[in-house]
Amino acid sequence: EEYRGASTGTDIECEGWRQEAALRLLNNNLDPEVAERPEDLVVYGGVGRAARNWDAYETIVEELRDLPDDETLVVQSGKPVGRLRTHERSPRVLIANTNLVSKWDTWEHFRELEAAGEMMMGNYTAGSWGYIGSQGVLQGTYETLASVARERFDGDLHGRTVVTAGLGGMGGNQPLATTMNGGVCVVAEVSEARIDRRIDEGYCDERADSVSEALDRAREAAEAGEAVGIGVPTNAVTLLETMLERGFVPDVLTDMTAAHDEITGYYPSGYTVEEADELREDDPETYLEESLDTMERHVEAMLDLQDAGAVAFTYGNGIRGQVADRRGFEEAHDLPGFAPEYVRPLFCEGRGPFRWIALSGDPEDIYRTDEVVTDLFPDDESLTRWIDLAQDHVRFQGLPARVCWLGYQADESGLSERARFALRVNDLVREGEISAPVVVTRDQLDGGSIANPNEATEAMKDGTDAVADWPILNALLNCAAGADIVSVHSSAGAVGEVTSTNNHVVLDGSELAAEKAKRVFDVDPASAVMRHADAGYDDALAEAARSDIPVPMAE
Template sequence: MTAVDTLSATVEALCGDLSTIRAPRGTELNAQSWATEAPLRMLLNNLDADVAELPEQLIVYGGSGKAARNHEALKAIVASLLRLGDDETLLVQSGKPVGVFRTHPGAPRVLIANSLLVPHWATWDEFRRLEALGLTMFGQMTAGSWIYIGTQGILQGTYQTFVSAGERHFGSPDLAGRTILTAGLGGMGGAQALAATLAGGAILCVEVDPARIRRRLDTRYLDEAADSLDDALARIRAAAAERRPLSVGLEGNAAEIVPELARRGEHFDLVTDQTAAHDPLTGYVPAGLSVEAAAELRADDPDEYLRRARESIVRHVEGLLEYVRQGSYVFDYGNNLRGEAYAAGVEEAFTYPGFVPAYIRPLFCKGVGPFRWVALSGDEADIATIDETLRGLFQD
């Protein structure tokens, strides 16, 4: 077998079948060194079926956030990483390898740029035209940069957001007896359920996709699933009265549930949202449609889909604004829900703040923020070793 044949066989073994991708474990190298093995394992971990939302489509999280532009590009990236030397740098442009340059051991082994468009053409229509031609992809934050570690990656930040809101509005980081209303249990939004209960609160999480509710139940990020809106409210109210932390998932559309709860006058102390509204075509399901019906409409008539999605976003934000008027503390969670509503004519969409200036930026000013590390071996015992080392270094 020639060197080329060996390389091809290794690539096929690592990523030939998108449904069975799994990052290598252990201490045996596939690449030339650990400096290149690390990005290889992180890329493949992004597409592990236990991590990615839709690995067969290379979608990691966030509606359409991808790790590679297409299957052939993925194979080319893997092949490049397997051969890459410690004095070389791989350039990746929107999920496709475009060059390898001789650099030096102190330089980055991989440089990645995703989804960049000149501002005049930085529109969804132009992006989707280029995407259809196979010339770009949407990389989200950590999908296309190969450092997605599942919902755990945002858990600390979500927890910090909730406890900071508690300190600011209620004088205590302890949310016992407090209630939270939100929507979205995807790769990022799924952290809300566990983060809220870690902070002591009772949270109602609306999610249109029943599969995502099941996934959060299976991973124990979500405590319970309710059969109806009234059932969900009863569970949340009971937990809050007992000052007991609880997360409840409810299958439904936020554009319908949030305005209905506001109409009823059902009070929640904190109200937010983590649906994938940043991408109204592939991330936000219009009111009145199941996930399956939405997929059909998206494929058959994307313009009509967008019209209905934006109409639903308007209803959704109007419900949130009603909660502002009723005295709840409402904040945007970085998904451009306000921006989409404003573009659709809701002039007061930015009445409520975003989570970063409201709760996170003050923490950054104090030097409080997340730090991420991984065990490339895939051995959980290595995480425990890292934890013990950090406890020794940072005893306070």
């Protein structure tokens, strides 16, 4: 009942739409359709919370209801700790989650503080009140595969095979993200039930009964240029080793088992699911060894297929680190991560996972914004394809939302793509064509807003993978530009390994909103360009020149 989701419509409980937006987003994060365990305030990823505890939640709600237009609510790791006088061009909410001084930034100390009620894990969008359900991951995977297609093939995946494993919470998006790009996807998933669920939900198309059936079907579909997602109930390592035996080299190869967690996220080969589940209970040590053994074979098979010509990459599940650190198999790092090769070129242009949420609760408002995107950027093929397909395939969870990658890419008047979109939507809100304000935000995994040496900032050209000055400057810039909510998060499920930021701008149709949108969607994508220009990426230097972003010392 406390976690009933956001209210909808045009009546507001707060002093203004900026505060109302914060309140609705917080409640949306706890919508049972959106949140993993709303009763525990857990939004996603097993640990990421929206507020420290129910007392804190209720106080946040009260404070937001009362908050005037020239004050700012201060939230520290999910707890409202102050409400201070600022001004209307400032943020209405400032959030810092899970930041610890480095030497003490360990799981052990975090857990001590958490147990004492002094901290919470905010992950990315959980503690910054910007989670929008699984659409974000679907679109991220779609965009990554589109980038693979652009960098390695002829721009789409028609006639190409993508081979991967894992149809869990995140991984379940892979077949649909592939078919949206025109390709054929074969996914190994040990659990038949998961395959069937993904088929029911429309994220996967077919289940093959055996590896050879799957491979035959994939080859046939690829030759016919048919887009299809095929689940095969088997262990990843079995699929890949069979492919090696048969000389079946996929075009694209990745993995989305939850290998970062060798006990509950990864299944060893040689056991049925039931046997493995039993082993995990009865003899976790043996499970762990078996699991790491399978992972090592899994990575070896990926490397062999890569040598044979597959475009292989890891997708943020930590499988390389597991095998390198715990089995001494350093060659694991010969598999590239997805970020440096396929996401970084986008970041260099200020492109990143931009998203917005209709506070009305009305899907029609989102469809109207979809038109704005396709109107404004008719030449961006992968973007318009995404919008088309998303309308069919994306089920809204909680408040309707849309995500797509927009960048800087200034027009003649110097406005970024993101600013042009936001200003147009703000107009439509003012004109009543959109029924209530829209909040624009983004994933924390954007070009200027994150330092994560294991993933987003892996292998930076200048070795600055771990430099956290950049996200901190990004947060300060968003604050200076007047974003309505600004947050700085560390740890995001991996204590001590990442620092990132988020921003929200409420488009309520006002002049103030237009002013904020114009500035925030300048500085935010510009900081991506700046960061990559400083690191020496040509694409970023070109973007800075084209879009007239001053980067004083970058050559």
